[in-house]
Amino acid sequence: DADVTQTPRNRITKTGKRIMLECSQTKGHDRMYWYRQDPGLGLRLIYYSFDVKDINKGEISDGYSVSRQAQAKFSLSLESAIPNQTALYFCATSDRDSGTDTQYFGPGTRLTVL
Amino acid sequence: AQKITQTQPGMFVQEKEAVTLDCTYDTSDQSYGLFWYKQPSSGEMIFLIYQGSYDEQNATEGRYSLNFQKARKSANLVISASQLGDSAMYFCAMRDLESSGSARQLTFGSGTQLTVLP
Numbered sequence: 001d002a003d004v005t006q007t008p009r010n011r012i013t014k015t016g017k018r019i020m021l022e023c024s025q026t027k028g029h030d031r032m033y034w035y036r037q038d039p040g041l042g043l044r045l046i047y048y049s050f051d052v053k054d055i056n057k058g059e060i061s062d063g064y065s066v067s068r069q070a071q072a073k074f075s076l077s078l079e080s081a082i083p084n085q086t087a088l089y090f091c092a093t094s095d096r097d098s099g100t101d102t103q104y105f106g107p108g109t110r111l112t113v114l
Numbered sequence: 115a116q117k118i119t120q121t122q123p124g125m126f127v128q129e130k131e132a133v134t135l136d137c138t139y140d141t142s143d144q145s146y147g148l149f150w151y152k153q154p155s156s157g158e159m160i161f162l163i164y165q166g167s168y169d170e171q172n173a174t175e176g177r178y179s180l181n182f183q184k185a186r187k188s189a190n191l192v193i194s195a196s197q198l199g200d201s202a203m204y205f206c207a208m209r210d211l212e213s214s215g216s217a218r219q220l221t222f223g224s225g226t227q228l229t230v231l232p
Contacts, residue, residue: 033219042118042205042222043159058219090159100147100166101209103220105159 003027004106006091012112019078021109023091032074033092033103034058034066036085043090049074050096081113116141118206118223125228127196134181135191135226137206145211148189149220150180153203162204165189167211196230203227 004025013019023032031050035043045058047066055068063085065077078085088110092103117140127133139148150162165173165180173180181190189208193200206223 040224042207042224043220044222045219048219088157092159100164102149102161102164104161105151107158110157 004091004093004104006089006106006109008109009107010110012114013081014114015082017081019081019111021076021078021089021091021111023074023076023106025072025091025093025106027093027095027104028071029093029095029104030071031094031096031101032068033094034064034074034076035090035092036060036087037090037108038087046076046089078111078113081111083113086111086113116146116208116210116221118208118221120206120223120226122226123224125226126231127193127228128231129198130195132192132194133196133228135193135204135206135228137189137191137223139187139189139206139208141187141208141210143210147209147211148180148182149207149209150178150189150191151205151207152200153205153225154199155202159205163191193228198230198232201228201230 007022033048034046037043049055049068052068067075088108091106094101094103119138146167148165152160163175163178165182177194179192203225205225207220
């Protein structure tokens with residue numbers, strides 16, 4: 001079974017709709033992240049959480065919100081989706097005590113906003 | 115601010131040959147980490163290899179090695195004995211270890227699309 005799972009894997013929605021993307025992990029990591037990837041670009045950080053009570057904005061947080069329901073779960077919400085939020089969204093996790101703090105990614109959610 | 119530059123949008127290599135994917139970075143910090151990730155056409159991001167700025171030896175992981183030249187601020191990925199399954203997008207990323215908050219998060223390059231030819 002995958003260590004980091006994301007649901008849904010694909011989603012098509014309409015402008016103005018509220019969307020939630022979910023991420024769960026069985027790696028036991030304390031840190032979790034949400035990124036988006038646009039065609040031809042690298043990943044950009046939306047939000048990150050170093051533990052359940054610690055949530056921080058990343059580079060491009062406008063239009064997004066997050067919730068860390070438990071150490072293993074981190075969800076991303078688009079309150080009112082717009083077409084330029086069409087992208088591939090990744091959840092990632094890392095272990096503070098690992099030394100390298102390497103981030104491990106989920107399979108991604110492909111979101112299309114019409 | 116951190117910046118990663120990957121100057122090769124696309125690369126081709128013959129199966130079983132070695133290939134080098136270039137990555138240069140810019141940071142004012144002395145302590146940082148460098149990462150390479152592979153993204154196949156299926157979309158997932160797969161961690162390949164890590165190099166710390168204070169590591170004296172170049173990192174190796176199986177067929178992957180990192181040619182780290184600190185003075186030149188380069189961290190090139192070398193893939194030996196290329197396989198058809200190596201065809202993918204490859205991203206270089208870095209993270210400063212001295213900054214705080216979001217400045218310590220991963221910064222990604224724009225990627226290099228590698229195609230392995232049979």
